[in-house]
Amino acid sequence: MESPLFINYENKNLFGVLHTPENTKSKKGIIFLHPYAEEKQRVDRIFVHLARQLCSKGYSVMRFDFHGCGDSIGNFEESTFDSQISDLRTVFNMFVIDTGIEEVSLFGIRLGANIAIQYAGMDKNIDKLILWSPIINGAEYAETLIRNKLFSSLMDKNIKISKKQILSTLDSEGCVDIDGFYLTKQHYEYLNNMEVYTKSLNSSCEAFIGITKSEASIITKYESFAKKLRIIGNKCDLVLTDDKMYWDQRTHYEWYFPDNLIKQTIDWILHH
Amino acid sequence: MSFSEEPVHFESNGNQLFGIFHPASDRNKEFGIIFANSGMQNRVGPHRLYITFARILSQRGYSVLRIDFPGIGESEGEVTETHFDAHNPDHTVSAINFMKDSKKIRRIALFGLCAGARNVIKAASFDHRVERVVMWSLPIIWIPPTFPAPAPKKDPRGWMSKTGAILTIKDKFQKSIHIDAWKRYFSSGGDIVGIFITVRSIFWNLVSNQEKWSQKRHHVFFTAFSSYIKSGRPALFLYGDKDDILIEEFKEKSKEFSGNTKTSYDLIIIPKGNHSFSSIDTSMKAISETIDWLSSWSNYKYNS
Numbered sequence: 001m002e003s004p005l006f007i008n009y010e011n012k013n014l015f016g017v018l019h020t021p022e023n024t025k026s027k028k029g030i031i032f033l034h035p036y037a038e039e040k041q042r043v044d045r046i047f048v049h050l051a052r053q054l055c056s057k058g059y060s061v062m063r064f065d066f067h068g069c070g071d072s073i074g075n076f077e078e079s080t081f082d083s084q085i086s087d088l089r090t091v092f093n094m095f096v097i098d099t100g101i102e103e104v105s106l107f108g109i110r111l112g113a114n115i116a117i118q119y120a121g122m123d124k125n126i127d128k129l130i131l132w133s134p135i136i137n138g139a140e141y142a143e144t145l146i147r148n149k150l151f152s153s154l155m156d157k158n159i160k161i162s163k164k165q166i167l168s169t170l171d172s173e174g175c176v177d178i179d180g181f182y183l184t185k186q187h188y189e190y191l192n193n194m195e196v197y198t199k200s201l202n203s204s205c206e207a208f209i210g211i212t213k214s215e216a217s218i219i220t221k222y223e224s225f226a227k228k229l230r231i232i233g234n235k236c237d238l239v240l241t242d243d244k245m246y247w248d249q250r251t252h253y254e255w256y257f258p259d260n261l262i263k264q265t266i267d268w269i270l271h272h
Numbered sequence: 273m274s275f276s277e278e279p280v281h282f283e284s285n286g287n288q289l290f291g292i293f294h295p296a297s298d299r300n301k302e303f304g305i306i307f308a309n310s311g312m313q314n315r316v317g318p319h320r321l322y323i324t325f326a327r328i329l330s331q332r333g334y335s336v337l338r339i340d341f342p343g344i345g346e347s348e349g350e351v352t353e354t355h356f357d358a359h360n361p362d363h364t365v366s367a368i369n370f371m372k373d374s375k376k377i378r379r380i381a382l383f384g385l386c387a388g389a390r391n392v393i394k395a396a397s398f399d400h401r402v403e404r405v406v407m408w409s410l411p412i413i414w415i416p417p418t419f420p421a422p423a424p425k426k427d428p429r430g431w432m433s434k435t436g437a438i439l440t441i442k443d444k445f446q447k448s449i450h451i452d453a454w455k456r457y458f459s460s461g462g463d464i465v466g467i468f469i470t471v472r473s474i475f476w477n478l479v480s481n482q483e484k485w486s487q488k489r490h491h492v493f494f495t496a497f498s499s500y501i502k503s504g505r506p507a508l509f510l511y512g513d514k515d516d517i518l519i520e521e522f523k524e525k526s527k528e529f530s531g532n533t534k535t536s537y538d539l540i541i542i543p544k545g546n547h548s549f550s551s552i553d554t555s556m557k558a559i560s561e562t563i564d565w566l567s568s569w570s571n572y573k574y575n576s
């Protein structure tokens with residue numbers, strides 16, 4: 001059963017969908033965490049598809065939109081790392097209370113995966129982490145956002161803008177419009193200082209890291225991340241599939257699903 | 273102010289479709305606007321455009337229903353085709369039924385961006401309960417940059433109009449004389465084969481429009497387009513000025529109505545706007561212009 005709902009807390013209304021399996025004996029649940037800005041739109045149906053598959057195998061699933069994202073109330077620029085952690089804590093508590101779930105795992109894509117890692121470092125109740133293409137280097141990701149803005153301006157014959165000008169606007173006005181989403185100075189600084197790794201992760205928390213061939217060139221960075229998790233006692237599997245970059249605009253319009261990654265992820269969840 | 277947006281389901285051709293209903297903030301049930309998906313994007317729209325627009329309309333006294341077609345967002349079903357006529361306008365009609373029957377909304381308008389614009393004018397052409405239609409970035413033939421062009425074998429008669437092809441040749445020629453454009457092309461993964469395919473496909477599109485318009489899905493669209501415009505019901509065509517090929521194709525197509533006094537359509541062009549109005553300034557300008565255009569609705573009496 002799928003129940004779309006608005007979760008009200010602290011005058012926020014977060015949109016979510018709760019998937020409840022027919023077999024209610026299962027005490028396992030997974031919370032899905034979406035990626036940043038327009039990447040969220042591009043993976044939306046992958047989330048729906050995966051949630052339905054997991055639900056059919058007995059897992060309760062909660063998908064939700066952070067404040068200022070998707071159907072949730074608020075403006076995108078109001079969403080911060082702290083507000084996202086707070087949103088997740090609220091959803092986590094509601095999920096556990098409403099469903100009677102005893103084992104909660106987090107599944108995140110891209111920046112959603114990073115939120116999952118950070119949250120698991122704060123809440124020892126997280127059972128497993130399923131991480132698709134976490135952002136290994138926040139500064140590089142922030143740089144990519146600025147490059148996107150530069151690229152958009154290159155398409156315009158009449159506007160010439162430099163990286164220096166973009167950063168100057170970010171500094172003086174506190175935010176800059178990147179393809180319809182305001183990147184705030186606070187979020188830019190957060191990304192620049194973001195650490196994917198957290199020492200405080202509970203050692204009993206197992207992790208699955210799934211990446212695609214588009215990231216094969218930086219696999220050593222993912223291997224290094226997985227190694228760090230293993231050093232503090234976390235079981236961690238790193239899987240590289242031959243899927244395409246599913247969060248890209250072109251693959252979205254091809255209606256592309258990373259079928260191998262989906263299959264390997266479900267297999268891993270079922271066997272752990 | 274209390275939060276009143278509501279997740280809803282309604283049945284359409286055997287599928288449960290999903291939507292978010294925004295009641296008018298003053299709770300009037302006079303005016304309702306249905307938002308159709310812009311292609312493969314869910315009810316949130318590109319860069320949350322549909323959310324922003326729906327919430328502003330709700331504050332201005334319009335109820336809004338943002339829907340997901342089958343296979344999109346939360347709706348049941350599968351997407352089997354990815355061109356801009358992939359979604360059946362019958363689903364929009366099902367949404368109209370839901371607005372009328374379940375939400376008791378008396379007067380209906382439709383809104384769509386890109387593929388959504390194609391869908392809503394087709395639905396409005398045969399459902400005369402629709403009083404007006406708002407179409408942003410309506411593609412006539414040209415495949416917008418956000419959609420992949422079909423392989424030549426699948427769609428041998430081309431994917432843009434003759435006008436579009438001529439404009440594209442001019443644009444590509446201008447770019448080709450700049451060394452920076454070539455650097456960008458090759459640094460983003462482009463190669464010689466890609467250039468050959470692009471040039472071949474553009475020249476292929478110089479064949480006559482008449483031949484393309486005879487393609488079934490274009491034929492259905494043009495029949496609906498003419499039928500709606502000739503009905504005299506108001507239509508707003510809104511484009512960003514960077515979407516110059518779409519604008520030219522629209523102007524060419526609209527010539528056939530130049531002598532018809534019954535038509536009631538408006539063309540608004542948003543300066544600096546691109547296909548999906550992906551800068552906040554241009555999207556807010558597009559919203560503001562559309563709300564101004566809708567303000568005459570309360571004075572309009574549709575006489576079928």
